[in-house]
Amino acid sequence: MKDADIDADETDRLLLQRLAAGDRAALATLYRSYHGRLCRFLSRLTRRADVIEEVINDCFWVVWQKAEGFKGESRVSTWIIGIAYRCGLKALRQRGDEPVDDEGLPEDRLPSHDPGEDRELRDWLSKGMERLSANQRVVVELVYGVGHTLDDVAAIMQCPVGTVKARLFHARVKLRNVLPALAGDQLTQKESVP
Amino acid sequence: MKLTKNTDRDCAQAWEAMPWVLQDSASPEQSAWLTDHLAHCEACRQEFAQQSQLRLALALPTDLPLDPEAGLKRLLGRIDAAETEVAHVQVRSGTWFTRALVAAVLVQALGIGVLGVKLWSEDAAQNYRTLSAPTPAAMPGAIHVVPDAGMKLADWDSLLHSLQLQVVSGPNDVGAYTVVPAHAASTTDTLQQLRSKHGIRLAEPATSSP
Numbered sequence: 001m002k003d004a005d006i007d008a009d010e011t012d013r014l015l016l017q018r019l020a021a022g023d024r025a026a027l028a029t030l031y032r033s034y035h036g037r038l039c040r041f042l043s044r045l046t047r048r049a050d051v052i053e054e055v056i057n058d059c060f061w062v063v064w065q066k067a068e069g070f071k072g073e074s075r076v077s078t079w080i081i082g083i084a085y086r087c088g089l090k091a092l093r094q095r096g097d098e099p100v101d102d103e104g105l106p107e108d109r110l111p112s113h114d115p116g117e118d119r120e121l122r123d124w125l126s127k128g129m130e131r132l133s134a135n136q137r138v139v140v141e142l143v144y145g146v147g148h149t150l151d152d153v154a155a156i157m158q159c160p161v162g163t164v165k166a167r168l169f170h171a172r173v174k175l176r177n178v179l180p181a182l183a184g185d186q187l188t189q190k191e192s193v194p
Numbered sequence: 195m196k197l198t199k200n201t202d203r204d205c206a207q208a209w210e211a212m213p214w215v216l217q218d219s220a221s222p223e224q225s226a227w228l229t230d231h232l233a234h235c236e237a238c239r240q241e242f243a244q245q246s247q248l249r250l251a252l253a254l255p256t257d258l259p260l261d262p263e264a265g266l267k268r269l270l271g272r273i274d275a276a277e278t279e280v281a282h283v284q285v286r287s288g289t290w291f292t293r294a295l296v297a298a299v300l301v302q303a304l305g306i307g308v309l310g311v312k313l314w315s316e317d318a319a320q321n322y323r324t325l326s327a328p329t330p331a332a333m334p335g336a337i338h339v340v341p342d343a344g345m346k347l348a349d350w351d352s353l354l355h356s357l358q359l360q361v362v363s364g365p366n367d368v369g370a371y372t373v374v375p376a377h378a379a380s381t382t383d384t385l386q387q388l389r390s391k392h393g394i395r396l397a398e399p400a401t402s403s404p
Contacts, residue, residue, distance in 0.1 A: 031262065039258055052258060061269065064269075118254055147218075176244065
């Protein structure tokens with residue numbers, strides 16, 4: 001774990017302790033801190049904004065109630081994202097997965113600061129992600145997006161590490177095969193290849 | 195990814211290492227090794243470039259229009275509602291308990307009242323005698339009377355009534371009754387009257403010493 005991650009986890013633990021004592025300010029801080037991450041993570045499960053919002057609130061409802069029981073066996077982020085994952089699966093089971101197409105989003109729902117390059121990158125990503133299963137999208141998000149280890153992902157998804165490895169492997173193979181070869185090249189030139 | 199025979203193992207190792215090098219969680223040695231491998235392997239370089247792009251794309255903030263403040267407000271509202279509900283349940287259960295307690299006390303009080311009235315309304319005369327109460331024989335004016343065995347009950351009742359006597363004890367083993375005057379009267383007169391009556395075999399003052 002990187003130093004920054006250790007510091008972040010330490011801060012999260014302190015917030016969680018305060019939260020367990022009924023401190024709503026700590027809850028608000030933790031909520032704001034995780035909102036973006038959870039939005040992005042849950043958007044790999046569904047594109048329905050209303051479901052994502054409900055799942056985030058369900059997740060923090062559980063966090064509020066169970067904070068006292070957090071034993072510290074994992075990172076706080078692993079614990080919270082695990083709760084969000086389970087809440088997300090539950091919500092999808094109850095409602096049925098009805099992902100919203102990016103194309104179906106009205107223009108004003110996209111951030112106004114979204115530059116063309118980001119839009120292109122999003123389109124490129126969505127082309128690949130739509131070919132993956134929900135579990136594969138979640139693994140890709142957790143590894144590449146959030147930066148979790150295989151062990152963390154296994155803890156979040158409550159499955160063996162080998163299963164996570166297999167999902168990641170198959171997701172990468174699929175992405176390699178379906179994604180256009182480095183669309184436009186100009187995007188890749190930003191990334192310096194070591 | 196094209197794997198040549200010579201670099202199969204290296205490319206597989208590079209494939210494994212890429213996510214963690216991108217995450218910056220690989221060891222410095224592993225990162226250095228991958229850098230070196232990429233410098234000589236076009237296929238892995240392309241793969242790594244795509245992986246880098248993937249990571250870049252996944253790091254973009256979500257395009258879903260979700261306002262964290264609005265969500266937080268709803269969450270706090272939900273917590274408030276739950277806590278209020280819990281408080282109401284506690285109050286409701288408290289009221290129920292209090293009411294049940296009051297009802298129980300009222301039922302008890304009612305029962306005690308009914309019992310009290312019943313006992314009070316019963317005849318004051320006790321069908322028992324306490325140890326401190328005087329024995330019938332020790333009562334003032336007490337007389338032992340032995341009626342004749344053939345005396346009719348109606349005659350005996352009539353005699354007692356006429357002399358205003360009340361049986362307080364008896365008959366004992368020899369058929370003697372202890373009677374006392376209902377009103378203050380001379381024991382001697384009563385004795386004489388009793389002795390003069392037909393059917394009275396014996397009439398003696400109970401208190402007189404033999």
